[in-house]
Amino acid sequence: MPQQPLADAVRSLMDRARTDLAELVAFRSVADPRQFPVEECEKAAHWVADAFTAEGLTGVRLLDTPDGTQSVYAELPGPAGAPTVLLYSHYDVQPPLAEDEWLSPAFELTERDGRWYGRGAADCKGNILMHLTALRALRQADGGYPVGLKIIVEGSEEQGTGGLERYAEAHPELLTADAIVIGDTGNFAAGLPTVTASLRGMTVVDVSVRTLAGNLHSGAFGGAAPDALQALVKVLASLHDEHGDVAVAGLTTDQTWTGVQYPDEQFRADAKVLDGVALTGTGTVADRLWARPSVTVLGIDAPPVVGATSSVQSFAKASVSLRVPPGTDTGAAQEALVAHLEAQVPFGAQVTVERQGNGSPFLADTSGPAYEAMGEAMAEAFGTPMVASGEGGSIPLCNTLRTLYPEAEIVLIGVEEPTTQIHAVNESVDPLELERMALTEALFLRRYAELRSV
Secondary structure: OOOHHHHHHHOOOOOHHHHHHHHHOOOOOOOOOOOOHHHHHHHHHHHHHHHHOOOOOOEEEEEEEEOOEEEEEOOOOOOOOOOEEEEEEEOOOOOOHHHHHHOOOOOOOOEEEOOOEEOOOOOOHHHHHHHHHHHHHHHHHHHOOOOOOEEEEEHHHHHOOHHHHHHHHHOOOOOOOEEEEEOOOOOOOOOOOOEEEOEEEEEEEEEEEOOOOEEEEEHHHOOOOOOOOHHHHHHHOEEEEOOOEOOOOOOOOOOOOOOOOOHHHHHHHOOOOOOOOOOOOOOOOOHHHHHEEEEEEEEEOOOOOOOOOOOEOOOOEEEEEEOOOOOOOOOHHHHHHHHHHHHHOOOOEEEEEEEEEEEEOOOOOOOOHHHHHHHHHHHHHOOOOOEEEEEEOOOHHHHHHHHOOOOOEEOOOOOOOOHHHHOOOOEEOOHHHHHHHHHHHHHHHHHHHHOOOO
């Protein structure tokens, strides 16, 4: 079947994709009622449900997941003998962080220098539009879909509360499919078609240090009174050695990555590392991102500079994230982190470590027909061969799906190439990446149907 009509269909749909993405970005769908009203997530969920209903999917409904959020589900049987493909994404987003640091409003899609800016423009509302545009193009070019479809769009992925994972475990028949396309990653570089073959797992703990019954005047007591904030800083500093490698006993830190490499200068440019600032850790960048553990301090509860008083602090708290590569047990890694934090607290201070949850690492099997079909689709859409890379982030749902559906191939793709700045201020998406990835997915559904249909 000629491919040009499908490419033309995708291109003709890009203005609609921008309009839809603007509507979706406008919902402040941070799945944390302490920060934004829960109604913002509810409105985003209803928008997604209506959008897939309009594309002919049936059985569209909102699933109340155990963490108190909602996932959107839809389905449509395929032609006789056709395989079933599950398309995944999520509509919840990260908080905007410092909104005054955005060059345009965080929840208002804004075009600038050829890119579309807004919270969720890439992660992950841009991937919802990738799915929608692919399906719309197939309807426009072919009059329908070549496979059976299931859609699941999660409402709390960024919070890591596991609602969809627990719902799927309780309803294992719901998401069964021959292939699963996880729309929540992206290309190694813009214009380089990429499947993500490896994900690090993640665990988060909160560590609290208490040294005094209450704050004390730093002039009257400083120098002898044990400072909880000082103690916490010492604990956090101990998490890395002098090279910046993780220094937690029980964690292996010398693994190597054998796939596509990440040149230092490319990484510096993608990460916007300031001139004169060195990268941390040893080994190649790919080793550090995809094959080894990493520890990040996510936040600290301490007095802000503005309004601080001359006080010795009685209490301080931090949230610490640990990422672990495939081959490492996340539960054991969490226990190693907890033991390290407890052992490093000075002054005999009181320490409490709260475990916030785990997500296991993931390693894909890239040898099946879904990967063959995706490779052909990417080569057709981008004009260059597909590569496989790792991803330092975590998607806990992948291992839940693998456990529930061991025969299903799981393929990770998306619009989140490195310059999108997901989870940071001024997040954006390249509309050309969105167009090419939507075409890729449409071509994939066609080719996969051909390979798997009986």
